[in-house]
Amino acid sequence: MFGSFDFDVIERSWRYLFFDGMAFTLRLTLFAMVGGIVFGTLLAMMRLSSVKPLAWIAGVYVNTLRSIPLVLVIFWFYFLVPYIGAWVLRSDTPIRVGAFASSLLTFVMFEACYYCEIMRAGIQSIPRGQVWAGYALGLNYWQSMGHVVLPQAFRNMLPVLLTQTIVLFQDVSLVYVLSITDFVGAASKVAERDGRLVEMYSFVAVVYFVACLLLSQSVRRLQARIAIVR
Amino acid sequence: MIKISGISKWYSSFQVLTDCSTEVAKGEVVVVCGPSGSGKSTLIKCVNGLEPFQQGTITVDGVSVGDPKTDLPKLRARIGMVFQNFELFPHMTVTQNLTLAQTKVLGRGREEALAKGMALLERVGLKAHAAKFPGNLSGGQQQRVAIARALCMDPIAMLFDEPTSALDPEMINEVLDVMVQLAQEGMTMMVVTHEMGFARRVADRVIFMDAGKIVEDTSKSEFFGTPRSERAQLFLSKILGH
Numbered sequence: 265m266f267g268s269f270d271f272d273v274i275e276r277s278w279r280y281l282f283f284d285g286m287a288f289t290l291r292l293t294l295f296a297m298v299g300g301i302v303f304g305t306l307l308a309m310m311r312l313s314s315v316k317p318l319a320w321i322a323g324v325y326v327n328t329l330r331s332i333p334l335v336l337v338i339f340w341f342y343f344l345v346p347y348i349g350a351w352v353l354r355s356d357t358p359i360r361v362g363a364f365a366s367s368l369l370t371f372v373m374f375e376a377c378y379y380c381e382i383m384r385a386g387i388q389s390i391p392r393g394q395v396w397a398g399y400a401l402g403l404n405y406w407q408s409m410g411h412v413v414l415p416q417a418f419r420n421m422l423p424v425l426l427t428q429t430i431v432l433f434q435d436v437s438l439v440y441v442l443s444i445t446d447f448v449g450a451a452s453k454v455a456e457r458d459g460r461l462v463e464m465y466s467f468v469a470v471v472y473f474v475a476c477l478l479l480s481q482s483v484r485r486l487q488a489r490i491a492i493v494r
Numbered sequence: 495m496i497k498i499s500g501i502s503k504w505y506s507s508f509q510v511l512t513d514c515s516t517e518v519a520k521g522e523v524v525v526v527c528g529p530s531g532s533g534k535s536t537l538i539k540c541v542n543g544l545e546p547f548q549q550g551t552i553t554v555d556g557v558s559v560g561d562p563k564t565d566l567p568k569l570r571a572r573i574g575m576v577f578q579n580f581e582l583f584p585h586m587t588v589t590q591n592l593t594l595a596q597t598k599v600l601g602r603g604r605e606e607a608l609a610k611g612m613a614l615l616e617r618v619g620l621k622a623h624a625a626k627f628p629g630n631l632s633g634g635q636q637q638r639v640a641i642a643r644a645l646c647m648d649p650i651a652m653l654f655d656e657p658t659s660a661l662d663p664e665m666i667n668e669v670l671d672v673m674v675q676l677a678q679e680g681m682t683m684m685v686v687t688h689e690m691g692f693a694r695r696v697a698d699r700v701i702f703m704d705a706g707k708i709v710e711d712t713s714k715s716e717f718f719g720t721p722r723s724e725r726a727q728l729f730l731s732k733i734l735g736h
Contacts, residue, residue: 391579391581393577393578393579393581394581394583396539396544396575396577396581397575397577397581397582397583398583399544399566399567399570400542400544400570400573400574400575400577400644401570401571401594401595401599401643401644401647402567402568402570402571402572402595402599402600402647403567403594403595403598403599404567407598407599411583411594411598412583415585416583416584416585419585492584492585492627492629
């Protein structure tokens with residue numbers, strides 16, 4: 265039944281798929297993860313702040329972005345960022361923003377909402393006594409966050425943070441709507457050029473499956489290694 | 495040293511402390527006791543500003559705790575506190591626990607902080623455990639590290655919030671021994687505890703609290719001799735009864 269399929273197309277194109285497509289996907293995933301976790305942690309601290317306006321702003325931001333489909337956010341940002349940039353820099357013409365910069369900004373802003381909720385749960389999982397102990401020693405808010413609360417929250421939540429990163433890794437494929445050559449984008453270009461849609465998309469699915477399987481297994485191993493002895 | 499006058503505190507509409515006043519002089523050891531829910535722990539947490547209070551004033555070494563202009567971290571760095579659940583930082587080794595605040599708050603150098611930490615660790619008899627994580631120590635050992643951690647800051651007074659309540663019976667004494675030694679060296683101490691043996695040995699005064707009020711504030715001999723209030727008599731008969 266596979267008689268009419270031509271899997272040679274993979275052999276002909278794998279360099280392009282991985283060195284161009286997958287390289288972009290991995291780079292975007294990595295940067296968006298780091299940026300998302302940093303921004304998400306700040307959002308979580310704002311949401312838990314006793315300063316009510318800060319908590320309110322962070323809450324509105326997170327809830328708004330989480331209720332809009334990611335594809336829409338990607339589109340919006342791609343078309344709006346040049347104009348916002350122009351407005352900020354008081355320029356008459358829209359600013360040229362590269363595809364990578366635009367999609368990175370989108371993913372950081374969007375994924376930060378999810379990382380925020382994870383870090384919020386992580387911060388709340390730290391017993392109040394730990395914060396008291398930090399304060400009682402004379403640490404200020406930032407010191408007790410930085411040395412006592414966040415390191416523990418981060419460790420407790422690392423498996424969930426990485427699971428969210430696996431989701432991010434898959435979500436990155438949506439930049440294909442901007443005709444960016446990520447892994448899926450590269451595959452679809454080859455697929456359409458050679459008329460081998462089924463073969464290419466099957467191959468893409470297998471690669472994603474294997475990558476995510478390996479990642480989630482390493483998360484499980486990591487989880488066992490970094491657990492805090494209590 | 496510590497002057498508490500007219501403290502009242504509410505959790506929304508529920509009043510936990512009602513017009514509490516007392517004083518702890520330099521070098522004095524004051525034991526605070528009373529049934530659970532009487533506000534002892536809340537009162538002691540007000541002293542270094544961990545719990546805010548709505549009425550009254552507390553001054554420590556002349557600095558007002560409730561004053562919004564007070565630099566609370568700076569004041570807290572001078573008051574040692576030991577908690578019921580030890581509250582060592584579980585992601586740090588014993589050494590890191592002892593040196594963190596010394597370097598970050600007092601600005602001491604690594605070497606100096608380490609030397610100070612090790613000296614105090616030796617004093618509580620745990621020098622061999624410096625490289626361990628708190629989770630690998632027994633409860634009694636953890637609490638002794640917690641005391642050493644507080645002493646590293648060269649505090650002018652020490653607050654103890656039920657330091658032995660979470661310990662197994664066989665570990666209580668190793669912690670109390672450290673506290674007795676500290677008291678005999680002249681440390682100013684405010685201790686929330688049910689350990690009446692400890693109170694008998696080293697306390698100068700005993701405060702008895704019930705339902706958020708200070709019911710008795712008397713010398714040790716008077717408290718154990720003939721407490722005036724019926725409530726304190728009942729409490730004593732219950733915990734000394736067997």
